[in-house]
Amino acid sequence: MAVLKRIAVALVTLFFVTTLTFFVVRNTPGDALQVWALEIVQTYGISMEDAMKQVRAMYGYDPDEPVLSQYIRYVKGLARGNLGTSILYKSSVNEIVFQALPWTVFILSTSLVLSFSIGALLGMAIAWKRKTVLDPIITGYAAITGATPDYITALILLIIFAINLKWFPLKGAYDPAVKPGFTWEFIKSVLYHGVLPIAAYTFENTAAWALAMKGSAVSVLGEDYIMAAWARGLKERRIMTRYMGRNAMLPLVTGLAIAFGSMMGGSVLIETIFNYPGIGWFFNQAVARRDYGLMQGLFFLTAAAVILANLIADLLYTRLDPRIRLEE
Amino acid sequence: MKPLLRVRDLVVEFHLDRGTLRAVNRVSLDVYPGEIMAIVGESGSGKSTLAFALLNLVPPPGRIVEGQVSFNGTDVLALRGDALRQYRWREVAMVFQAAQNVLNPVMRVVDHFLDTARDHGLTNEGEVLAWAEELLRMVRLEPARVFSAYPHELSGGMRQRVVIALSLLLKPRMVILDEPTTALDVVTQAYIMDILNEIRREMNLTMLLLTHDMSVVAKIADRVGVMYAGQVMEIADVDSIFYRPRHPYTVGLIHAAPSLLGDLDRKQPIPGSPPDLINPPPGCPFRPRCGYASARCEEDPGLHVIADGHWVACHHWEQVTHHAPVS
């Protein structure tokens, strides 16, 4: 039951967002279509009127169609998995997503796993050892990353490691000279191109995880079951992982989805800075060239991904905390 | 007989912002093999802190400042590392105060047994489980149901019985029971006390029972230590404590417990309240509440023996009678 309710809320949220973007973006493709039609006129030498008709048909846009029916058509399309058409790339948004999404997923998931695990370990270490030099270092590190927008971190990494030291490439997700495939050479190239974007996200987020984990772990350490575990003569490692770690981790699980959302939102800037051909990079192209179809499609995708991430985190939380499961 | 546990002049302090709090103040006592020794005292008298000190497990900001704890000849306060780990639970196990959540909320009950056994070198899981099942049956729980449950799925009384079973897992020589029934309803309390009595008979365990409840003491203890403000006031066998108490505080405790005299109307709480343990005045800590107090009581009376196995910390023990002093 509780699961169904959460799914329902997720769907309502998605519906909210879809409706909002539709009405915000609705009237705008007019001039962009004109440009496209003009291109066709020049290339094929047909009349502007015919070109316009052709373009509208391709784009699925009819200025005389009532708003409501446009909206219904749009929602129906989405429900069938059709994200729309890009004027800029003259192709369906789905095709672009198919190309770009794997890169974004690769970068975000790697960064999320890295920053979460490093941060959680650091936070646990600080909480466990109480007074170490690590504590003020992490606090300072957290203040710096808290004050530095992720795109500035990315820019600084780019300037140092790509432009000046030339250790890492300036653009792309892999070396175009390497044939894509499941070969070591290709994987190496992908990893090599992914280092800087991953480093930017990871550097930016690790300290926050460390602080969150520290706070959570310190409060868990005050619990009776920790004392009881010591009294039972359990090994330090076990108490640290199974007793403190497991419990301290729980409240952070929902944070994972929030972090994923803000990273996904930041990907427009990060992927643009590193010229990394993921969803964010295409989003920026859509915005800069005013390709509303692409923008709308990618925005929907982003929203859906984030909502899904939240749903998964919610469900994961109920799986991890046996106390919640009973309350359902 | 040689004592199993010997405590001498034990001092435990908490270093707080307001000052230093002496929760356990020069406590000395012996516990003999096979007996049930009870420590009685009001809330805050330092019972739990004493218990943790016996396991060499005083939580910060607390610290064992001085004194000796020897268990079966081993100097407990000198134990470190694995030796200390093995001493805990294998030699002395503890049943925590019943109100506390002693079980890891994200672990099933059975894993608590397995974890404990594993870290004490018992690798034969089948044997461990069989023994754990037997223990659970001994505390009248159904192993099949309880094993796979999470702590929050059990009632308070069931949880407390699980904890008791867990304390017996490594067949320790001594079990410390810290208010094992306080947070439970009366029926469950009686039930658990019965179980404990039975276990003690069957396993020939030594038990140190910490409680504020004189009726529990009367029911189950062989010998009794009375604690007040972190200090031992009187130690004697249970009959002497109830029929020939020699400390005004002990007398007060007996009269404050209604069921013992069988007469609810006569129940008389001890007037006043325990002293602040930070910067207490010198002399007998019970002085402000004592009907026998004199100028001499501004000097520390110290614990001294007045009969075979009967110790009292009072200047005027000879005048103390069984009747409630009118103050």
Add this chain to the structure above:
Amino acid sequence: MTVASIRAESRWRTWYATFLILYRNKRAFVGFLILLAFLLMAIVGPYLVPLDMSARYAERYLPPSWEHPLGTDFVGRDTFALIVHGSRDVLSIAFLAALFTVGIALAVGMVAGLQGGLVDAVLMLLTNTVLTIPKFPVMLVFATVFRVKDPFSLALILSVWAWGGLARAVRSQILSLKEREFIEAARVMGLGLPHIVVRELLPNIMPYVAINFLYIMKDAITASVGLMFLGIIPFSATNWGMMLNLATQQSGAIYIPQGLYYALAPMVAIILFQLGALFFAHGLDEVLNPRLRS
């Protein structure tokens, strides 16, 4: 003594205590000084540091000197002057955005908290949506569609998706305040909703809102500079975000060593301001949440 004077007195005491604690809290004090410096820079700076926007190619990418404390940009303009004039732009946009955001958050949170029922449920669903969907893409879409040309509309766009957290917090504070005696007393005295809101509820949540104002301003700067950096709202040449955009994309200053001073200047300015806001807000937090003080 009248109730009003007791209130005034205790409020004054609170301010004084706040000041004392901030003074003792080193980080908060440093934050306060940084913010003060930026405030001065934004208010009086432009009058003291003249900005010459004309191009002098011979003087491009000069290193720092007495004449140009932060060097010059890709057409020979003084970087320091650009930063100073940009600060006014950046801060006023962030200030406006925070004002709008707090306004929306207060309205949503108070209505939801006071009204309850269906209104509350719908508003919270909306709030939940705002909190779930990352705000930067939303702002991007809005900024693209509405073609922002002035600080006012930019501030609106920055606040449109930024109020979720505060609204939720305000609502829960209202819910707990509603239970308290003095609200009940005011209601019994027939003092009416506006009175209760203005005289009883608002003063109680104001300290909390003040802290959040700083956090929101900080986020607004991050977002506005980010938008400017992408080149979507090119209405101000001195805005730090515009400087970043010019340095990285249009002039290519980051690609040459001499251009680094120019490229780094806006980044350092942003980080410093954010650090100040973070430190100061954190200090305030500690004052108002005694639990954090240790």
